[in-house]
Amino acid sequence: MKAKLKAEKKDLSPVSSMASSYHTKRRSFSRPSWLLCTVADLDEKMKKVALKIPEKDSPDSFAERADAYYQKRPQLLALLQELYNSYVSLADRYCRALAKNHNHRRYSSPIPSLTFSENGTYDEEDNGGEIVDSDAESSLSYQPSTRNKFDVEMIVADLVIRNVDYDFVLDKLNQVERQNNESSRKIELQKSLLDVMESERLILLNENARLGYKVATLMEENKAVSSESLFMKRKAAELARCVFKMTEDHRVCMLSRKIEDLQGQIYGLEKRNKEYYDQLVKYEEQKTRRSKSMKVKREVNLKYCFKVPEDVVAGITRNFSFGNLKKGDDQEGNANVEVKKKVPKLWDRVKKLDIFFCGPNFNTAYC
Template sequence: MKLLGLNLIGEGNDSADDSFAKRADCYYQQRPQLIALLQDLYNSYLSLADRYCQSLAKTHHHSALSIHFADIHREDLDRGGDNAIDSSDDAESSLSYQPPLGQFHHHQAKAGDPDMIIADLVMKTVECDMILDELEQLERRGVESSRKMELQRSLLDVLEAERLILLNENARLGYQVSELVEENQGLASESTFMKRKAADLARCLLKMREDHRVFVLSRKLEELQGQIQGLEKRNREYYEQLVKHDEVEKKRNNNSAKKVKGFKGCCFQVHDGVFASSSSSSSSSSSSAAWFSSSGGSAGGNFAGVKKKIVQHGNNGSGKGLLERFKKFEIFPCGPH
């Protein structure tokens, strides 16, 4: 690149008599090479300015120009890195023949060479292009950062909306949990109440069964008591009838005894031939007792008919032995009270 620059400078000196249009055409044709050469020259210039500032710093004579060049060089070092340092070393070795900075500016101001003016313009345009490029990069970075910020803001908005939704959902779930807890408590109390009611119903059922049994037994007892009372009533009636019958028989026996006193030792026969003698008195008494039990309470007239048929024998003709034996038979199931 340095050799190309020297060749271009030599060609420019050889063609000094050419017109400005030819030089401009040559410049535009060789613009990429010139831009690279000017970038190299710019870096070399910055390195020389830095060295000059360092020499001034050693002599403790700082100036505003040295500070300005030092800041520019530091920025360039931050951007370029080690390439700028290497290029500055190369520029120092290749441009060691040039005059000092003051003499260079003095010569530029004194001579007013159009090539130097064009070089300055090219350097300014290069600087402008570099600055514009940096500005474009900064703008791109700003746009990207703004896009990223917008995306982050949108993400934050989405996250905030999701957070609010989750908070609402959490609150709703909390309300549902509280409602379920209350419902569970109500169901637990209701279950205990139902258990108590079931126990009460079981006790009531047992009591009803016992009451039913008591009722059935009481009904049976009442029926039995009614039967007992009926039997007692019938027993009383039978006993009264028997007592009346005994009284009537006693009266009749007394009357008959008075009538048959003169006929001792005589025998009377039954009309149907049931009893023939006094030896068959026991069998006749048993048959008469069976007939009386089957008659069922109408013993008044029937007993009188049987009495006429019975053969009276012994006991002085009174007939009391047979009557006493008849009374001793168990005719009725229940005795008198």
């Protein structure tokens, strides 16, 4: 934007220089008051515009460029339009005044004015009609009356007007060219940006494809891991069943060992019981023998010690000795029967216990 403002300032410099040269050429003539006021006003406006243009070379910020584009640029365009219209009107007044004075209407062709818009375009307006001020008419009294001088002045005025038109057209062409260059530069930037975005799109597509392949591999690995986990769960269940079975077998083995130990103890107890029973039977036999021998001895003693009749002895022995002996024998027999009854009952209980503990599915492999 700075460069654009400087270029516009440079483009304005030839116009101001041409106006000053034209003003120096006209120094030999008298200058009316309206011309002096117009020139002073234009000089003041040019100074204001020149003061507003920054001279620093540092890069502009976005706010400064926006301010220069939206505020200063319309001011410059308005000033250029005003300068152009003022200059054209002055030249037209001058030409018409000279033509009116010398009756040469063919030199005073109307010059269209330019109207600049904010987007840089301009429109031509036809300044029809004759514009003659009292100051211009008063200035005719100061003009020389020679034909040659009038022709020279008209040629100079026409040349100045043509130069101004040329300068404005050239400035407009420069502006259009700058806009064209800027547009081409923007187009190039957009193309480069499009290329960058296309490369980024390709990179993202490749990355997306790579990620899709990676996701597919991860899904396959997940399926494999899930199947492996199911297999491990089945194996764990089988191992748990095996461990449970082994613990049951071990428990059965321990119980079978305990049963064997108890059977051994029962066998030893049965053996001792049988020995005790044999000893008891022998003792009972010895006791019966002793009782019989004692009975015989008593009968002999009674027969020889007491001489009584045999029938009396028989009755006494029948009533006393033999009855008591029978009673003793009956008591001993009852005791032996009770012992005999007790022994089979104990043996039956042992048999029942053996049958209860010795069950099926006995496995001695884990013992």
